[in-house]
Amino acid sequence: MFLDPWTILKRSSIAQSQQEAAAHAFIHKHTSVPVPTLFDSWTDPSDHVGYLRLSVVPGVPLEIAWPTMTPESRARTAIELRAYIAEIRALKQEPSPVGWIGSVG
Numbered sequence: 001m002f003l004d005p006w007t008i009l010k011r012s013s014i015a016q017s018q019q020e021a022a023a024h025a026f027i028h029k030h031t032s033v034p035v036p037t038l039f040d041s042w043t044d045p046s047d048h049v050g051y052l053r054l055s056v057v058p059g060v061p062l063e064i065a066w067p068t069m070t071p072e073s074r075a076r077t078a079i080e081l082r083a084y085i086a087e088i089r090a091l092k093q094e095p096s097p098v099g100w101i102g103s104v105g
Contacts, residue, residue: 003053007039010052014043017050024054031087 001009010017021041027033037055044051059065066074 002056006056008036008054008056010054012050012052014045014048014050017041017043017052021052024052026091026093027088030091031084033084033087 001011003009010020012020018041021038024035024038027035028038034057036057038052039055040051040053042051043049062077069077
């Protein structure tokens with residue numbers, strides 16, 4: 001849900017929101033991968049919901065931009081994405097209070 005043109009509010013399960021907040025912080029701290037700014041996170045135990053308040057990343061989604069990109073722009077984008085994925089794959093996790101950061105299945 002957009003709170004304003006620059007901020008979104010994500011609502012999910014408490015466990016999912018805690019893991020996503022931890023993942024944002026970890027990726028931001030240990031890589032050059034651009035991630036939205038996490039302004040705040042909180043939980044509402046009464047209805048088992050977690051919230052994240054994040055910055056909106058400006059730009060056009062890749063699935064929309066890709067068809068209009070030149071072959072050179074596509075190649076540069078693919079190289080940049082490959083480098084980001086390599087950075088993430090090279091990470092070693094530190095112990096986390098919310099458990100392992102990631103997903104299975």
